[in-house]
Amino acid sequence: MKKVILLGAAGQLGLLVAKSAPDNVVLNCFSREELDIRDHGAVKELILTTSPDIIINTAAYTAVDNAEEQHKLAYEINAQAVENIAINTPSETRIIHVSTDFVFSKISKHPYKPADLIAPGSIYGQSKAAGEKAIIQHHPGNAIILRTSWLYSAQGKNFVTTMLGLMAVKDELSIVSDQFGSPTSAHLLARIIWKFALESQVNGVFHWSDEGIITWYDFALEIYTQARKLGILNKDVSIRAITTKDYPTPASRPCYSALDSTATEDVLGIKTSPWRVELYKVLEKRKGCSN
Numbered sequence: 094m095k096k097v098i099l100l101g102a103a104g105q106l107g108l109l110v111a112k113s114a115p116d117n118v119v120l121n122c123f124s125r126e127e128l129d130i131r132d133h134g135a136v137k138e139l140i141l142t143t144s145p146d147i148i149i150n151t152a153a154y155t156a157v158d159n160a161e162e163q164h165k166l167a168y169e170i171n172a173q174a175v176e177n178i179a180i181n182t183p184s185e186t187r188i189i190h191v192s193t194d195f196v197f198s199k200i201s202k203h204p205y206k207p208a209d210l211i212a213p214g215s216i217y218g219q220s221k222a223a224g225e226k227a228i229i230q231h232h233p234g235n236a237i238i239l240r241t242s243w244l245y246s247a248q249g250k251n252f253v254t255t256m257l258g259l260m261a262v263k264d265e266l267s268i269v270s271d272q273f274g275s276p277t278s279a280h281l282l283a284r285i286i287w288k289f290a291l292e293s294q295v296n297g298v299f300h301w302s303d304e305g306i307i308t309w310y311d312f313a314l315e316i317y318t319q320a321r322k323l324g325i326l327n328k329d330v331s332i333r334a335i336t337t338k339d340y341p342t343p344a345s346r347p348c349y350s351a352l353d354s355t356a357t358e359d360v361l362g363i364k365t366s367p368w369r370v371e372l373y374k375v376l377e378k379r380k381g382c383s384n
């Protein structure tokens with residue numbers, strides 16, 4: 094039985110990683126309340142006393158806009174705490190660390206491959222890039238850095254649940270239609286994480302998102318269409334396309350951040366799934382939860 098430590102276990106992705114744990118692992122879950130990864134001594138002690146085979150880090154500072162103000166906190170969680178984990182993890186222990194499409198910010202003619210040059214355009218993206226660098230520097234021989242994008246699930250705070258909430262109370266929504274990327278079901282990503290943890294020996298940076306490159310406007314329209322079809326939403330909402338300039342935010346968002354997941358598909362022998370198919374599965378779960 095492999096011993097696994099899961100950090101950030103009460104987050105959107107952490108909850109699903111815990112829920113989808115296979116039977117052949119002994120899983121120790123830590124939410125922020127149970128272990129603040131900024132406590133370098135406590136993290137070191139945990140690794141030393143439990144000698145895990147695998148550490149999965151889904152803990153992160155994810156408030157993209159607040160990070161522009163809370164620069165120090167974002168770096169403490171996304172960079173320094175990750176460096177401390179990497180330094181104190183013995184070489185035989187595998188680290189699976191989750192990162193983000195926000196390490197990119199430029200327009201690209203093709204989905205980003207793991208080796209493409211990064212250029213984070215926000216404090217959040219920069220702090221996550223620093224976390225990636227720390228793992229590569231201090232634990233290169235037995236670690237996966239798994240970048241993902243536009244993560245959502247049936248529960249918690251994400252674009253899908255936010256849209257459903259807004260659609261329930263508003264008659265019109267204005268959604269940005271000039272930022273391109275790929276949604277990712279956190280339910281499927283959790284399975285990918287376990288595959289990387291248990292079924293592969295590869296190391297380095299990998300990408301995973303669902304298949305298809307769309308805008309937030311396309312995503313909102315499809316959420317609306319599917320929610321109506323499933324009976325989650327029972328009223329009309331008009332969805333208007335706007336530009337990024339019409340919707341200023343403290344942190345700048347990548348105008349293009351689609352990720353190329355081919356390397357992950359090849360290594361794990363699993364194909365990405367069309368984003369509409371994954372959305373439907375997640376909305377069905379959502380319907381199940383609200384019944």
Ligand SMILES: NC(=O)c1ccc[n+]([C@@H]2O[C@H](COP(=O)([O-])OP(=O)(O)OC[C@H]3O[C@@H](n4cnc5c(N)ncnc54)[C@H](OP(=O)(O)O)[C@@H]3O)[C@@H](O)[C@H]2O)c1
Nearest residue numbers: 101103104105106125129130152153155191193241243244
């Ligand atoms: N959400 C997205 O769209 C998206 C896109 C691309 C990549 N990612 C990456 O995917 C991963 C998972 O994201 P998510 O959507 O699951 O985010 P999330 O729901 O915000 O989960 C992050 C978890 O980390 C915890 N945390 C924060 N500070 C901590 C600390 N100092 N010590 C221990 N735990 C701490 C949070 O606890 P509190 O809630 O109590 O603070 C939360 O439970 C992150 O690495 C993120 O960068 C996310």
